Structure formats: C-alpha cells, structure tokens
Amino acid sequence: MAIEEKNADEIFKEFKEQSITQFFRKNSQMLGYSGKVRSLTTVVHEYVANSLDACEEAGIFPEISVEVKEVNESRHLVTVTDNGPGIPQKHIGKALASILSGTKFHRYLQQRGQQGIGAGGCTLFAAITTGKPIHARSGTGKGSFECDIAIDIKTNKPLITNMKTTLEDFRGTSVSGEFGDTKYERSDHGVFEYVKRTALSNPHATIKLIEPDGKETVFPRSVNEMPKRPKQTKPHPLGINARDLLDFAHVTDKGNISSFLMESFSRVSAAKIDELRGIAKDINFDKKPRELTWPEAEKLVEVFKSVKWIAPETDSLSVIGAAQMETAMLNIINPQFISVTERKPKIFKGGIPFVVEAGIAYGGDAGKKTEEGTKGTIMRFANKVPLLFDGSVCAITEAVNQIQWKRYGIRDFGDEPISVFVNISSVYIPYNGIGKQAVSQEPEIIEELKLGIMECARKLQIHINKQRNMHVRESRYKTIMRYVGQLAADLSDITGENKGQIESSLKHIVESKYDMGKEDADEEAVESASSDSSAEE
C-alpha cells in the first residue's frame, strides 16, 4: 500500500519505544559482532575478560579454559570455564542476560570490562544467530547450580530455564553458548592470537585453549604473584567536567559544597578550598551541594584549572609489571633478546593518570612468521586486554611508526624478527572510535608511548651492536688466523726459532686482541645512541 499524506496525529499514532536489546539486535556491530572471525573473538574476549576481572577481585590465580568446537563451518560452540568466585544464583540471569547491568561500570576503578554489556551481548548474539540460550554453571563454594539462560529481546530481561542446584563442590563459572555467523581461523584477528596475547599480558593466569581440531594449547602461569590490586580512587579535580561535577553534587550526602569537594575528589584540602573560595567569589561554598547550578559547576571546573594541584594518585592503576612481562614474553615468545620497561605514571588531559609498559622481543619466535620471512609485529594492549582490530588508527601503532628504527639498528621494522609489546593502563582509556580496539592518537599519549618503546629500543641496539661487532671481530679473527701458520713458518725460517712456539705466541697475541668478551667499542656505540635518541625525545 502507498503511504498516504499524513498529519501529525496520524504520524505519531506510530510512536513506539524499543528496548536497548532491540537496539543492539539491529546494531550488533556496535558490540564487536561484525565479520565472522571478529564475532567469534568478541565472544571469547567477553567471557575471558569477565573471568579475569572476577578472579582478580576475589584474589584467585585464574585458571581459565577456552574451548571452541565447530558445529558447522559458520557455527561454533564456545565454552569458557574459570575457577573464580562464582556468580550467586539470584544474580546469574542479570549477570549473563541483561544489557547495561553489572558490578563494574559505576566504579572509578581500572577493569577490563566497564560497560555492563559484554556477557549480555554474547547471549543476545547467540539468540540472533542460533536462537539458543546459553548454558551456565556456577558455584560460589556453597553448593552450585546450572541452568539455561536466554534474553527477552523486547524487555531486556533474562529468561532462566532448567535450573538445577547441586551440592557439588564446584567453585567458579562455566559459560557455554552456540554462536552462528562465526568462523574459526588462526589469523592475527582470531581466537588463538587473542588467547596467546591475553596470556602474555596476564602472566599470573593459566589459560588453556582447545581448538576445533582438538589441538590443546596451555599457556601456563609464569609468575607466582598476583598483580598489584588497583585501588578505587576518587577523581582528580582536573579530570572532571561540569556535567559530572553537578551530578556528583546532586547525589552526595555531604552537607555543603566545601565538604563535598573535599570528600569526593582527591587532592582537595581545606587549604585548597580557601584558595578556591578566593578565586570563585560568586560561589557560596557553604550551601547545600544539591543547590549547585550548572553555571557554578562550569565556573568551578574553570577555577580548578587555574590553581596548582598535586598530581592525581596513581594507585588506581593495575599494571602487568616489568618482571612479569619479561617472564611471560620469555615463556611464550622465547626470543634471543628481550627488553621491557614499566614507565612512571603520567597524566593525561591534566587529571587522568595512565601508565605505559613496553617491551621488545628480538630473534627466536619474535615477529610474525610469513611465507616471505619474519615480519616485525606490534602487540597492543589496553588495561591488559589485547587489541586485535583497527591497528591502523591506534596511537600505539603511530608511536611505533614514528620511531626511527634505523637509529636502533633495525634497518626495516617490517622485515625483522621483532615484536613490540605495549600495554597502556588507565581508569579512562581514550579509545579512538567505538569498537574500543584502538587508542586515540593524542599527542601526549603518543609521546609517552614513544619514550617507553625507545627505552627498550636502546637496549635492543646494544644487543644488536654487540652481535654485529662480535660478528666483525670473529671474521677478522678468522682472517688473521689463516695467516698465522704461514707467518710462523716464515718467521721460523728467518729467525731459526721453533715454528710451533712462534705460532702459539702469535695465536695468543691475536686471541687477546680479538677477545670475544671485550665490549669497549660497544659501550661507546651505546652511549652515542643514547644521546642521539634523547634528541628525538
């Protein structure tokens, strides 16, 4: 039928609302479900990130198993099992089959998951592509249960069926789902690479992957120390905007604006309040926070920027740790050479702390094996989560590209057995775009990333120079040694001395001259490289 011309009332007869689940059903690419390979990786990512977060919060060394079975070419059964704290029975539905709910998004705390979307998104994706509920089993140490969970697309509510409780002594969570429109592939964007890189950035975890062909790979725990726990901190006055300030003010239980500011933000002392009062004379710091207006909030944010602050606390950050990174890289990449660094926290946009960790592995299994030889590779991480997509627009890629690798003995980054590993940690990672797969190319972030990578590159250069000098010395040594016999015979003829003795003395001289342990020349080369690169900094 043709649509007739309509007046406003007729048009608005059609007015309807849709649920967030209906929205994401039509826009599942927003959640990472675009492309068959990426969709499968997204499912594994969501479950593994939840497992790691839960284990960390409960202080448990994670033991995670990921199994992908092929149902058919474009349909896979994914099972992720952990030894975490478990999910209480009364929360299982919302935890796994409701979008925009969770334990994480409302805390100012660095975590892998932050949106309350991940697991619910998986359940939705299963519903869209196979119509099947997911199966969950969980135990908190006081008995366990298992059930099927679907998501009601119209209402965004979980639908639980087949609930069975047992007394079985199982602690942890196991989630299993069948997903269509998926493809298993051992590419840079696939599940294997995702799991391998997750193991690299989480050396305190044991992760097992069982691939569709039955092949089992275990990335065992390589450090016996839990990562430093991040603290839930207060935001810094330089990291807040007027909207957030106003919203905080309207829900606080503090009696006046002064005490609200001191209690809700870090680094706000009584002395600072006096200083702020002196500048923002129009604002009554003694009135109730809920009486704060937008213009006053804007004014405060402006005034915050005009005074000096102690830098924000940085113990909200949870890093991998240089020693841990090194152990993991040695274990998994097994390179000839390795260098890692954990930089000091830096501040982004004035008030948001972040930390860069970088590592370079060279030789051995470093780089990426291809048919045309080994290529340089960049492994990007944000809050220890591997970023496998959108590399071309990422600040980390940009930082690697901006470095003049020739200065560090790497003639062509693309053509050498080198892996650059970078992890950026922050409560607020400035992602570029929507897929959360690339870090925004902010100059202050790129700069700090470069400093971290160059720090490792300088150590790599020492190694490469050493190797090259060693090689040069070795070939000179060999060349000279070839003439020692003849020279000894000639000298013996001329002097009448014993040829064997002359030869032995000559060899001794040559050997002491070309001592393979000698490093003076290298040290010099390194020093000059160091000052060279500081100019670049």
Place this chain on the structure above:
Amino acid sequence: MAIEEKNADEIFKEFKEQSITQFFRKNSQMLGYSGKVRSLTTVVHEYVANSLDACEEAGIFPEISVEVKEVNESRHLVTVTDNGPGIPQKHIGKALASILSGTKFHRYLQQRGQQGIGAGGCTLFAAITTGKPIHARSGTGKGSFECDIAIDIKTNKPLITNMKTTLEDFRGTSVSGEFGDTKYERSDHGVFEYVKRTALSNPHATIKLIEPDGKETVFPRSVNEMPKRPKQTKPHPLGINARDLLDFAHVTDKGNISSFLMESFSRVSAAKIDELRGIAKDINFDKKPRELTWPEAEKLVEVFKSVKWIAPETDSLSVIGAAQMETAMLNIINPQFISVTERKPKIFKGGIPFVVEAGIAYGGDAGKKTEEGTKGTIMRFANKVPLLFDGSVCAITEAVNQIQWKRYGIRDFGDEPISVFVNISSVYIPYNGIGKQAVSQEPEIIEELKLGIMECARKLQIHINKQRNMHVRESRYKTIMRYVGQLAADLSDITGENKGQIESSLKHIVESKYDMGKEDADEEAVESASSDSSAEE
C-alpha cells in the same frame, strides 16, 4: 581505600543497572559525537533529517532554516526550523528527549532516520556539554506551543518545563539547543558542506543556512515535484533470517504458518506454499505460527534459498530522480558539463532491493578548490543523506578508485575539476561500521556503483573528446590560416590571377575542411570508448 579480596556475594552487592541514556552519555561517540566539528555536524544532521522525513511523510515541500550562532569558540547555539506537520504536544517530550523511541524504527520503509535516537541524542549531548535543555516550538495547524525539554539521564525520560500554548497559527517545528565541545568550520566535514550536499540530494527542499558570521546562504527548491513516496512493503523471503522469521511468527494474528507466510512476506503465493511444503516435508504448515520453532525457522530460511522467487518489489525505495539531480547539480555546482543516471533497482544479498543514482559534474564549480588548484571530489549519499566521514572505507570511494579514469579522458582524477555524486537508496543500507558514514564494500554493491558511475563517465568522455578535438581543429585551422595570405600571393605571382580571389577561395576550402560543427571524428572516438569500457564492466 584498597579493595579487599571479595567473595561472590560481596562482589555482587555492587550489582547495578544503568539506563540507555547513561550508557550513551559515556559512549556519545557511538552517536556521532566525536571531535568538535563532527559533533556540530551531527546535531544539524539529526534535526534536518527529522525535518525532511516529517515533511515528506506529510506531503509538504520542505522549507528548512538552519542557524548556527557562536556562543564561544567551542559552544554553539543551533536552531533548525521547518514547515513540517509539527509534533503533537503530548508526544513532544518523547520525540525530542527520549532515546530509542520514535515513529520510524519499526517500519519496513526507507527513511533517513531509523533508530529513534537522533533528536534524543542531541538533547543528551546538550545536557552533557552545556547542562541546558533544548527549546522546542511546534504547531500542527491547530494552535501551537513552546517549551523547554531536558532528558533525565538516569531514567531516559523527558523533563518538560515552561510549557506555553498559544493560538498562533504556526505550523512546523523549531528546535533550538546550545551545544558545547563544538567547532564551526567550513571544511569538508562541516555544517556548510553538510547543508549544501543535503540541498543537492533534496532538490524539492529549500534550505537556508545562517552561519556564525551572519552570512546567509539559501539553497532554493529547484524542482516542483515531491519525491516519489516510498511504499511500506513486506520483506522478501530472501531478505529474512531465522531470528526475524521466528519473531514475526510469534506476534502475527494469522491462524497458521501458510497464511502467515503469504501475508507477511512479498511474493509468497499459494502455489509457492505448495512448493515449500513439498521440500520442507517435516514442517507442518497448518499449525499455529507461534508454534514455529527455531530449527523450523532455520529450515524455512534454507528452503527459501532453494526455490525461485520473483524479485522483491522495489517501490519501497525513494530515489532523488535523474532529472531532479541534474537540476540540483546545475543550480548548486553550475558545471560546464553534467551527466546523471538513475539505475534500475538491483538486489543485494538475494532479497534486499537497492538503487544507485550517479552523476558527474565537470568544469565550472565542480571539484574542490584548493590552494594547489582544483581537485576531483566524491560526494557520497545514502538514502539522500550526505556521508561526510569515513570516506576511505566506503564502497562508493572504492568504486570511484577502481574506475580507470584515463579511459574516460580524465588523466588524474585527483587533479581535475570533477565532482562524482553517488546516492544509494535502500530500506537496509549495509553500513560499514558503526558511525553509519560509509557503505560496506560488498562486491555486488561496488559493481553496481561502478556501472552507474561509468555510465556517466562515458558521456563525460564524449564531452571531453569534443572539447579536445575542437581545440586541435582550432589550432590546425589557425596554423593553416597563417599561410593562406603568403600562399595566395605566391599563387597570384605564378598564375597572374587575382590574389584576393585566390585567398578567399583558399579560406573557403580551409573553413569547410575545419568546420567547427563537424563531429564525425568524435562520434567514432565515443563508440570505441563505449565498447572499451563495456569490457571493463
């Protein structure tokens, strides 16, 4: 405070839900609010697209005014006023300040807006960046009203204040809002370019833009015909997946599966049902649709693909129209040469119709003026909406790049005064990624885009050849004419004939040889080019 190790109950004490508005507050880049220039363009786009949709639905020639005023460098007041059908007072709140509600998303109909997010997203963006409500004024022809509207971020509900109703005879809607984190710029991604391109693709509309410096530009209506109204059609069996089929079946009021299929889908006849029954023997076509199971839905979708169908109806599509496009391009670009085409509808993924319209403008104000001269430019549209971002990953860009422009007389596309204009229309545009600014690079779409563009390019070639041949003839003519005087004098000496007469005869011969109207050579060139390019097709 440090976070203590927690058990599951302690962890889940923190369990909370957030509203869709809270989610988009933290992820406003998902709605197009990323970067100051783009954010401002997004606001204008949302309001203008709503105005155009409403006018079209009500059968009114749109007259839209867009005004951008600078509040300060990074804050702008945007006012968009239309002469559309208006918004009924009881719907104004939800229409402008609730996310995921609207009149459009649940209809199988080609429209600009389709998500129920646009205007609500603007209200949210104002709330985040300036804390101000938007101001709306609307009249449906029976009195009018104005009010302020904010969005309650926690509940996703509209908050209306200062409602005033009047008897004023105003018909239309005017929305005005103050937005921060914005920048006005006359770049390829800015508001001016957006409005200009919207005028190009909507020649039935008059659009006025008042820029922050007070400059007023009017793009007047250039055609006196409303665009063909799209019909709300039924989906084609080849354009449906199991999830949608099942959901349709579970809400239909039809008594059995046969009648459900015939009523809900296009091209399903009683004879087709018999054919389907013959193949899907396991499925009982006489049972209630709500008893359809997922495996049966999957089976049906599979069986749909195995039988022959009449192609889908294509009157769900609303195109610009070749004549309308040409008029608009002449008006706005004022080129030396223009060629446009409206292709026949094609089918995407077996069941989704789409139409490509293409145009090429050459010379005059075509191309993009830069300091280094005029550059070739691509103007991309989807459902008549200009796409200003993410061009590098768009199928339209890819199609233009794949064309061997040299064959059409364009030596270097990047370096000529040429504008390629492409509009793709479909109920379901396969966008690439999340920003809805690029069409997915599907081979069948790129192919059809190329055919459309090449059709115009062949006509451009005729024009260019004509110009070049004209130029060659002109310069030969001038060269020969230079010798005519001398030759006439020499011949006069030899023969004793009158010099003036000889000269006049010679001139006549030359002029008839180099007749500027003669086109045979051109025609030949064109023919061969045509067959050349058909090989490319």
